[in-house]
Amino acid sequence: YLGAHLSVGFFSFPYFSEFDIFLPHRDNITVFIERGTVPPPTNACNIIFQRRRSFTLIIKPGERAIFSFDCPDPAKHYVLEVQKSIDCMAGPCPFGEVQLQPSRLPALNRTFIWNVKASPKVGLELKFSSPRLRQIRPGDTCPDLVTYSISGSIEKTAANIGTFCSNGTISQIKMQGGVKLALHLPWNQNRNFSGFNITNRSSIKRLCIIESVFEKEGSATLMSANYPEGFPEDELMSWQFVIPPYLRASVSFLNYTLSNCERKEERVEYYIPGSLTNPEVFQLGDKQPANMAGNFNLSLQGCDQDSQNPGALRLLFQVLVQHPQNEGNKVYTIDLRSEKSMSLTIEPKPLRTNRHFVPACLICEGPTTCSPNLTLTSGNKYEISFLCDDMTRLWVHAEKTISCADSGYCSRKSYQLLVASDIIQLPVQLRDYTWKLLVPKDKFSLQLTPAQKLQQHTHEKNCETTFSYLLASAVPGQNLYFGSFCPGGSIEKIQVKTNISVVLKTFLPGFSREAFRQGMTVTFIHSLKDEGVFTVTPDSKAKVYLRSPNWDRGLPPLTSVSWNISVPNNQVAHLTFSKERMGVSCETGRAFMIIQEQKAKAEEIVSRDDEPLPKPRDLHHNFWVNISNCSPMNGKQLDLQFCVSLTPKKMDMTVIILAAVGGGATLLFALGLLICYAKKSKKKKVGKGPAVGIYNGNINTQMPEKTGKFHKGRKDNDSHVYAVIDDTMVYGHLLNVSNGSFTGPEVDVYRPFQGPMGDIPPSPPPICSRISTRKLHPEDPLPFFLPESDGEPYTFSHPKSVEVKGNGDNDIPLLEKKELEDIME
Known part of the structure; x- marks a missing residue:
């Protein structure tokens, strides 16, 4: 690993492995070795060439270079670039597989660049052997760091076709005129082949054609030339897709922008097998074809741009290839023509990223117009189908706004919060349905009456239904969440003061079986003081x-x-x-x-x-x-x-016994009193006794506020008129009639009021003390409540006589004095 020291004069250079590179003149190759993009500290590592230190080394065709580095890790400091020029205009092109030359290069990050010059009328074809290529977005990296960069030239202007990794579907790229291809290899990649070859073809009359071959289910992401910059002006670019006959392909545009056209029109064209209107022309904003069987072509056509404000045409799209699904044969009708202010979105659930291909779930309007997401709006009727192998990967979101614009109309109308059967019948889960209920501030409040009484979700008693209602304020800035409620409880209605959002949220797939339990009626009521009132x-x-x-x-x-x-x-x-x-x-x-x-x-x-x-x-x-x-x-x-x-x-037994004894004694006393009165009456002279007056209840009995305001005197009104009946008609049922044929009159008893009481909730006491409010101490005994029935009759004692001052109109005796004395006897 470490070499010997080489002494030159009074200098000594530590050196490591030597490299010997010879470039034949006929190969037309040039090698550049230079510092990397991140400059290291000065003199951290040098190239030793011809006993001199340097930071760069250029080896031209026909030259030989023996060099080394004075550091053990030159890959951290230097990069290597090999440029090869191929001139197909001066002579025949060297068709066939392209070799990586020269060999035995230092272990540096290296780039091989091939510049191929050709006539603008000549088409060059780059074929990539297995593994094929996969295009990546600018800024992305390949897992193995082996990257291809391909560009063409249009009238001496470069056009970037794209950056590609291995393990994809792109089998070949056809270019018009010259081409520049760069292969980037990391320092530890011992690759000795380029992976492509060059062939000559006839003119393709467009910038390029990219061929993508699918052998099984999969997807490919592709983009226009110069992406994300603008597509070359008035150019044409095509993609050819090879699809097995047992699979189906769908195209979706992930991102696009349009330029400012002076002449012509930007568009995409399809050649679809079996179509009678080829080419089929689409705008970039249209939904693109889906569920296509067999091979097809896609072309992007630019336009003549405005020289002052050209704009930018760019396109990023995806092709999905998968098996046809059985759901695609079923058509579902969603009729939203009677709805207002409503939208419905079908979309895929968020999934964890997976390196393996997962077939897409598409929603289609018609046989070929499909997309991963579909939004339906009120006022329209739709017929949709699905291309999806697993319908549980999709769900539905719906939203509707109900507002009160005319207060007079709203007060007389009710609204139903109900998920329509067209939505329930879809083979995908209804994730949530949101109703936004809006009312004029301080004019109306809202009352929600569920079809079935609701239970509030608590830790002690969880909701076990397939859906629940989430109620929250819809007032901006008001963070008020009323709770989660589901059918099967005791809450009959919920009243809220102002705007509210009601969300029906499903949790289990069986909502369609429990859909009969959902539904709420919304009415507008007078404005409330409380934020919420629950009737239980x-x-x-x-x-x-x-x-x-x-x-x-x-x-x-x-x-x-x-x-x-x-x-x-x-x-x-x-x-x-x-x-x-x-x-x-x-x-x-x-x-x-x-x-x-x-x-x-x-x-x-x-x-x-x-x-x-x-x-x-x-x-x-x-x-x-x-x-x-x-x-x-x-x-x-x-x-x-x-x-x-x-x-x-x-019922307390002591109270029952006392009540029975007291009631019996009272009854005996009353009977004795009446019998005595009856005997006294017989001693009087023969004839009818004095009449008993029944008070006329149709007069105004309210006490006048001031003397003299009651203008009509007693002689002028009917307040002194009595209906006269025989006293035996009143007390006859107490007489002992020998033949027993006397039928007594009916006796009325007072019954308590049965109507509603306490419609208004109690208000909180002020900060000062409240005399009428009882504060309960924790040690106080609980108040004792006598059991009482709402149907229990009331007994009244005789009132004491009260002298009333006035003009005499209200001093009306019920019985004459003499009769009172007789009764008292």
């Missing part, structure tokens, strides 16, 4: 778990959310919070949690951010749960989760 009707057989919005990030500052929870008459709700405190630290303001039953004079149970949450409790009526956030500190956010379960209502 719990199932008596299952626990309901509910959590606040933005569970993972915390409720946004100054946001209020409410839950309206129904409790059946014969049930008791058990409310439990998942933790003892809210967990939020307020920077400004206070956070509140409020529980309020929806009954008359119901107390609000309030917990602040600095107080414990209520302990588990039973609630007998419909109730509200409201949370209102403060402006929290970073890291201490508000998130609440609670559980509601129902149990049958149990």
